[in-house]
Amino acid sequence: MMGRLRTLTRRTFLIGSAAVAGGVVFGTYLAKRPVKNPLLTDLQQGEAAITPYVKIDSSGVTLITPRADKGQGAYSLQAQLIAEELDIDPASANLSPGLPGPAYYNGTVMEESVPFPAYNQGAMAETVRRFMHVPAKLLAMQITGGSSTVPDSFVKLRMAGAIARETLKEAAAQQSGIARDQLSTENGFVVLPDGTRLPYTELATPAAGIEPVTDVELRSKSDWKSLGKPMQRIDMPAKCTGTEQYGIDLQIEGMVHAAVRANPGLGAAVESYDATAAESMRGVQKVLPIENGVAVVADNTWRAWRAVDAIDIQWAAGPYPASTDEIFAKIEKVINNEAHRDHRQRDEGDVESALEDGDIFEAQYKVPYLAHAPMEPMNAIVKVTDDQCEIWTGTQIPLFVRDHAAALTGLDKENVFVYVQPIGGSFGHKLEDTHVLQAVEIAMALKGTAVKLVWSREEDMTHDYLRPGAVAIGRGKVADSKVDTFDLSVAQSALLPDWFGRLMKINIPGPDATITTGSWDQPFDIPNYRVTGYRAPTMVPISSWRSVGASGNGFFHDSLLDELIHKAGADPLAERIRLCLDDTSRKVLEKAGEISDWNGPSISENRGRGVAFCLSFGVPTAVVTEVTNTDSGIKIDKVYVVVDVGDVLDPVNLEAQVFGGVIFGMAHAMNCETTFENHAAQQNNYHAFEGMRLYQVPEFEVVALSNAGKIRGIGEPGVPPAAPSLGNAIFAATGRRIRELPFNKQIDFV
Amino acid sequence: MEITVNNTSYTIDAEPEMPLLWVLRDELGITGPKYGCGIAQCGACTVHVNGYAVRSCQLAIGDLGNSQVTTIEGLGTTQSLHSVQQAWIENQVAQCGYCQSGQIMQAASLLSTNPDPTDDQIDAAMSGNLCRCGTYPRIRAAVKAAAKKLQEV
Ligand code: FES
Ligand code: FES
Numbered sequence: 081m082m083g084r085l086r087t088l089t090r091r092t093f094l095i096g097s098a099a100v101a102g103g104v105v106f107g108t109y110l111a112k113r114p115v116k117n118p119l120l121t122d123l124q125q126g127e128a129a130i131t132p133y134v135k136i137d138s139s140g141v142t143l144i145t146p147r148a149d150k151g152q153g154a155y156s157l158q159a160q161l162i163a164e165e166l167d168i169d170p171a172s173a174n175l176s177p178g179l180p181g182p183a184y185y186n187g188t189v190m191e192e193s194v195p196f197p198a199y200n201q202g203a204m205a206e207t208v209r210r211f212m213h214v215p216a217k218l219l220a221m222q223i224t225g226g227s228s229t230v231p232d233s234f235v236k237l238r239m240a241g242a243i244a245r246e247t248l249k250e251a252a253a254q255q256s257g258i259a260r261d262q263l264s265t266e267n268g269f270v271v272l273p274d275g276t277r278l279p280y281t282e283l284a285t286p287a288a289g290i291e292p293v294t295d296v297e298l299r300s301k302s303d304w305k306s307l308g309k310p311m312q313r314i315d316m317p318a319k320c321t322g323t324e325q326y327g328i329d330l331q332i333e334g335m336v337h338a339a340v341r342a343n344p345g346l347g348a349a350v351e352s353y354d355a356t357a358a359e360s361m362r363g364v365q366k367v368l369p370i371e372n373g374v375a376v377v378a379d380n381t382w383r384a385w386r387a388v389d390a391i392d393i394q395w396a397a398g399p400y401p402a403s404t405d406e407i408f409a410k411i412e413k414v415i416n417n418e419a420h421r422d423h424r425q426r427d428e429g430d431v432e433s434a435l436e437d438g439d440i441f442e443a444q445y446k447v448p449y450l451a452h453a454p455m456e457p458m459n460a461i462v463k464v465t466d467d468q469c470e471i472w473t474g475t476q477i478p479l480f481v482r483d484h485a486a487a488l489t490g491l492d493k494e495n496v497f498v499y500v501q502p503i504g505g506s507f508g509h510k511l512e513d514t515h516v517l518q519a520v521e522i523a524m525a526l527k528g529t530a531v532k533l534v535w536s537r538e539e540d541m542t543h544d545y546l547r548p549g550a551v552a553i554g555r556g557k558v559a560d561s562k563v564d565t566f567d568l569s570v571a572q573s574a575l576l577p578d579w580f581g582r583l584m585k586i587n588i589p590g591p592d593a594t595i596t597t598g599s600w601d602q603p604f605d606i607p608n609y610r611v612t613g614y615r616a617p618t619m620v621p622i623s624s625w626r627s628v629g630a631s632g633n634g635f636f637h638d639s640l641l642d643e644l645i646h647k648a649g650a651d652p653l654a655e656r657i658r659l660c661l662d663d664t665s666r667k668v669l670e671k672a673g674e675i676s677d678w679n680g681p682s683i684s685e686n687r688g689r690g691v692a693f694c695l696s697f698g699v700p701t702a703v704v705t706e707v708t709n710t711d712s713g714i715k716i717d718k719v720y721v722v723v724d725v726g727d728v729l730d731p732v733n734l735e736a737q738v739f740g741g742v743i744f745g746m747a748h749a750m751n752c753e754t755t756f757e758n759h760a761a762q763q764n765n766y767h768a769f770e771g772m773r774l775y776q777v778p779e780f781e782v783v784a785l786s787n788a789g790k791i792r793g794i795g796e797p798g799v800p801p802a803a804p805s806l807g808n809a810i811f812a813a814t815g816r817r818i819r820e821l822p823f824n825k826q827i828d829f830v
Numbered sequence: 831m832e833i834t835v836n837n838t839s840y841t842i843d844a845e846p847e848m849p850l851l852w853v854l855r856d857e858l859g860i861t862g863p864k865y866g867c868g869i870a871q872c873g874a875c876t877v878h879v880n881g882y883a884v885r886s887c888q889l890a891i892g893d894l895g896n897s898q899v900t901t902i903e904g905l906g907t908t909q910s911l912h913s914v915q916q917a918w919i920e921n922q923v924a925q926c927g928y929c930q931s932g933q934i935m936q937a938a939s940l941l942s943t944n945p946d947p948t949d950d951q952i953d954a955a956m957s958g959n960l961c962r963c964g965t966y967p968r969i970r971a972a973v974k975a976a977a978k979k980l981q982e983v
Pocket of ligand 1: 867868869870871873874885
């Protein structure tokens, strides 16, 4: 039977229904582009033109949640959005991240100018969208940049649920002869006026035979049953019983285990290798060269790793300066060097004249390169045959993975299948696919056999695409106890051209907004206010790291502001509030003052508090941190965080994302950096990249306001203000201003 | 060689120096224990050996002897949760969840030897378990909640 649809007025997407064996699916109809959809293999060729979100058959209800879950609860939230309108308990439904194939990367995304799957809170997509919109004017000042995917899912998935519900009711109406508006729904049943309950599962087949009911209205917020209230994440029981199956846990019939050792000089080749010892080790089946490295195939991960360690490899030198000092020297060379100016998106008042004379403040700041180091190391299972390539991996970029694998194997894209697995953390690393392509290379040499490649922690941390290191110079002036002039210059390598070049083989011209994202776009009104980005040459490979450009810029901007406020003799919180030109942001700052009982930066002898603010991904975020300067180091006592995301869909998960983001920001600020010697990253495991441990974790208080007009994602905004609030608190408690991360190079933590 | 995992005994043909973690994961297909670092720095691989929390990446199977190994799969199931797992779910601890098998095994071992730990004792016992997602505030809350539950039993 043909799929059906009806145009929804004033909507950019179409939701329709289609029959499948024994039931019905509801989803986005791809009018222009029928795509292969394995969920709908029952349909005839050309009819599978629907991206399903809901499938109902006699066995039950399946909710399809096509956007990646890296730990932020996206699967669960997508299901909750559908369930809210469908009137089912999402925990009773089957949940599927979607079977392989391009159908899940929906039409809206394909048609967007930004070439990204619409992942919830996708950092890179967010940044690119903003980059695409960057005009000369300060768009983000009106908080218009940022997420289109959260509001998109927010409407679309509820719409799919509502259309499914009304269509099931219509089927019941036709069956019972009672008008649809006399019927109600409850927990998987259509309920007739006399109380008779007809299960959805029995209405699925008749529902597939009628026109879907598409003129539906979404329920108003005040009628929500689950949304907006504390929810249970659907993946929680599996994650607490060891039964959640991540990519690394997956086992495929007949699978072999692979290990690789790639050149620690990132991007450079292998000159020669001697694998004699490895080849005779127990369980080793094959040793083979791969791009920039050598691979071992064995019958067990540990044996493969041991064997790869036993290969003697001569490496070509990495194509960038050999040491961190030399790399930073290149960055320092371009800052305030107008020949290397990338962009200046903020220039108010007359900074030049203001800084001509008088008492001018100047300081230099620095943030290090950083690995992502999610707990689940990079891994992939790949099986290549003459006709197709199948890939099982946790990834944020399944379409790029598909295209790259197609290019590598010479197969058509249609014959490459990417089965996205649950992800054990990403922080941006799974926006890269080097490890997947290595697995494809190995699998091509073992046609017909599934190959599971798992990077050792050491391979993972020394072959990452890092958060770029950056340098900033801040200058400024105060007048009448107020901040009068703020001039920030930031230099780093350009991130987006690097990433686009690597993943899409395209050259993006023009400025790289990420150099100043999180500093040029802050909602403050300072008489003379300027932010300039300088572009350092491309050196070590870099990529998006949780909160992208704002991860370093949040520290630069707010640290400089704090220093100028101190110089003005003003109160750190009151002066930020006075300077703030955006109502929503100002209320966030005020609330932070209220919940922290703010009364100045000093709490008592050896105790201090710092406030920091950053607007990123459209979310104004204020953090107040209280610390004690103990005899053996800084103790972080308590952290208060206030955000405004518009409507809060799940307050429990929101709180987790917020404190998780702040901990992530603080942990790296405390003690993490990735440095280079002989072209190789030096920190290869967690002993040298420790982050925060339980004993160091402060008490948290998180408040979410809902003054903003637009719903936002919250996976990243906690990160940027975390480091400066800690730095400002350390200054308040000790009088020491630390301008370079990580802080532990200059001060201890307890 | 014979090993006993979750009350089932298995015959293993492997080098005595192979870490228990890889025997569990690759030889037996028991994937609750996770690999995170391989050098005792993260705790993701934590299992119980004779009831005590042990980093399975550090324990060679040749050294196991007749010990009883319990993995998260043997601690409790969705149908019959261990109190620690119950507390973890009630407190909505997990984000990516990758570290949580290890966190839960560590907490269960702590509470079996010290049913009413102080904050400092919780910090001391749990600080070897890394969580990159930063779920720590809820780990702390869940350990305390589990301690209460166990005392009520
Ligand atoms: S894998 Fe064993 S402690 Fe990290
Ligand atoms: S929940 Fe992700 S590492 Fe702990």
